[in-house]
Amino acid sequence: xxxxxxxxxxxxxxxxxxxxxxxxxxxxxxxxxxxxxxxxxxxxxxxxxxxxxxxxxxxxxxxxxxxxxxxxxxxxxxxxxxxxxxxxxxxxxxxxxxxxxxxxxxxxxxxxxxxxxxxxxxxxxxxxxxxxxxxxxxxxxxxxxxxxxxxxxxxxxxxxxxxxxxxxxxxxxxxxxxxxxxxxxxxxxxxxxxxxxxxxxxxxxxxxxxxxxxxxxxxxxxxxxxxxxxxxxxxxxxxxxxxxxxxxxxxxxxxxxxxxxxxxxxxxxxxxxxxx
Amino acid sequence: xxxxxxxxxxxxxxxxxxxxxxxxxxxxxxxxxxxxxxxxxxxxxxxxxxxxxxxxxxxxxxxxxxxxxxxxxxxxxxxxxxxxxxxxxxxxxxxxxxxxxxxxxxxxxxxxxxxxxxxxxxxxxxxx
Numbered sequence: 489x490x491x492x493x494x495x496x497x498x499x500x501x502x503x504x505x506x507x508x509x510x511x512x513x514x515x516x517x518x519x520x521x522x523x524x525x526x527x528x529x530x531x532x533x534x535x536x537x538x539x540x541x542x543x544x545x546x547x548x549x550x551x552x553x554x555x556x557x558x559x560x561x562x563x564x565x566x567x568x569x570x571x572x573x574x575x576x577x578x579x580x581x582x583x584x585x586x587x588x589x590x591x592x593x594x595x596x597x598x599x600x601x602x603x604x605x606x607x608x609x610x611x612x613x614x615x616x617x618x619x620x621x622x623x624x625x626x627x628x629x630x631x632x633x634x635x636x637x638x639x640x641x642x643x644x645x646x647x648x649x650x651x652x653x654x655x656x657x658x659x660x661x662x663x664x665x666x667x668x669x670x671x672x673x674x675x676x677x678x679x680x681x682x683x684x685x686x687x688x689x690x691x692x693x694x695x696x697x698x699x700x701x702x703x704x705x706x707x708x709x710x711x712x713x714x715x716x717x718x719x720x721x722x723x724x725x726x727x728x729x730x731x732x733x734x735x736x737x738x739x740x741x742x743x744x745x746x747x748x749x750x751x752x753x754x755x756x757x758x759x760x761x762x763x764x
Numbered sequence: 765x766x767x768x769x770x771x772x773x774x775x776x777x778x779x780x781x782x783x784x785x786x787x788x789x790x791x792x793x794x795x796x797x798x799x800x801x802x803x804x805x806x807x808x809x810x811x812x813x814x815x816x817x818x819x820x821x822x823x824x825x826x827x828x829x830x831x832x833x834x835x836x837x838x839x840x841x842x843x844x845x846x847x848x849x850x851x852x853x854x855x856x857x858x859x860x861x862x863x864x865x866x867x868x869x870x871x872x873x874x875x876x877x878x879x880x881x882x883x884x885x886x887x888x889x890x891x892x
Contacts, residue, residue: 546850550872551780554788557875563791586872606854 532600539596545589553582588725594654595710595727598734605648605738612645612677612688613638615653619660620675631669639678645688647759651735658728659692659755666753667696686761687741693754700749707745708733732757769795770815770886773842775805775831777824781871785818792879801825806834814842816886819865821849821856829863836864844885848873 504512556578558564567575597603616636627634645652656675663673676691699707710730736743736757747753772789776782777800786796797812799805801824809817809831821828828847835841847860847868860868866885869878 543850546871547778548780550850551778551784553872554781554784554875558784558788558791561875563788563875604853604855 535596535599539593539600539602542589542593542596546586549582549586549589553579553586556582591725591727591731594731595725595734598731599710603734603738605651607646608649609644609646610649612642612652612690615649615656616675616677619653619657622657623660623664626664627673630664630667632664632667633672634664635672635674637674637676642677642679642688643686643761645759646762647739648735651738652759655732655735655757656690656692658732659757662728663692663694663696663753663755667694671695671752680758682742682758682760687758688761689756689758691754691756693752695752698749698751698753699745699747701747704745704747708743769793771812772796772816772818772882773805773809773814774798774818775823775828776800776818776820776848777822778820781820788875788878789882794882802828802831802834805831806838806840809835809842810838810840813840815844816882817842817845819845819847821847821851821860829859829865832863832865846881846885 556575559567560572560575560579594603616638620634620636623634660673660675667673671694673694673696674692676693678689680687680689708729710727733743736759740760740762741758743755743757745753745755770793772794774782774785774789774796776785776798779798779800782798782800786798789796794816797808799808803825805817805819805823805828808814817831819828819831823831832841832845841864844866845864847865848871849856849860849868850871852868852870857868867881869881
């Protein structure tokens with residue numbers, strides 16, 4: 489090999505005519521599209537893994553909780569108060585873990601577009617009363633007040649009752665979680681109209697720590713908690729709002745928030761009135 | 765003469781869960797068999813009539829609901845079949861009902877609820 493020839497100055501790239509440039513760009517585009525397709529396929533695999541693993545985690549938890557309840561209920565013999573207290577702790581911990589695993593499963597199904605809605609007709613006030621009762625103990629334990637207000641003549645919703653309850657439950661859970669003692673939390677529902685369609689608007693508000701404007705989009709993204717230290721103080725999967733958004737979108741509604749740091753938050757979502 | 769204990773068949777492929785159910789039902793006056801595959805469930809139920817079948821949907825060798833078809837064709841339908849499932853989507857519930865399940869419960873069913881319901885399901889079974 490003649491090394492002297494090889495070291496002769498060469499242009500770094502050959503000048504291209506326009507046809508050559510188009511061909512090169514087409515090749516790049518093809519490569520980029522392939523790359524996107526590969527990433528999407530890997531993302532789908534991860535989502536499926538998440539769905540599988542969260543389903544599988546439920547099974548041993550079922551065994552743990554069932555055994556603990558057998559003991560607590562005295563089926564194997566009477567217990568002392570302290571023993572019952574301890575076993576109740578195992579059960580409560582197990583059920584909390586189960587709820588969190590359930591949230592991950594719902595998220596994974598949502599991300600894989602495996603969630604469907606089953607519409608029935610129901611009063612929003614009934615859903616709210618149930619959630620209110622469910623959160624009662626936690627609200628008083630934290631020294632908060634919870635107020636609810638449903639427009640008196642609000643038409644019944646035609647929606648997936650369980651999923652609407654899930655949305656409000658997640659928003660209310662956050663409001664309670666992020667509001668310090670002495671604060672207020674409220675839920676209001678009223679009728680409105682958007683682009684010619686009647687809809688029910690639900691507001692979940694609190695006087696809590698609030699969220700600065702730059703983070704308003706971030707909070708709906710999966711696994712996001714605005715302040716990493718907040719995720720240590722406020723346990724949770726970080727999926728509550730992502731799931732809420734997904735469930736709202738499945739109903740054809742919208743979700744947004746009004747908030748500023750230190751000024752509390754008001755989350756809104758809408759469920760359009762539709763007929764089958 | 766003491767009436768025979770109601771026969772509960774726990775169709776569940778996870779032995780941790782099956783053992784918990786066995787303990788619960790044996791301690792509360794039932795005779796319990798466990799089986800983790802469609803083949804075993806059908807074999808047990810065909811030779812030893814079942815008063816209450818607690819059916820997990822995901823058995824080792826397939827869809828638990830298949831058990832009900834196979835038992836029906838052998839004339840060995842359990843007196844009561846109940847699905848215990850990890851999924852509560854409406855389509856799963858509809859499928860269980862259509863296959864002949866009296867009830868569909870989401871696991872883990874609280875023990876007190878399971879015992880209360882099983883008394884309802886087994887009302888008159890075995891004791892009479």
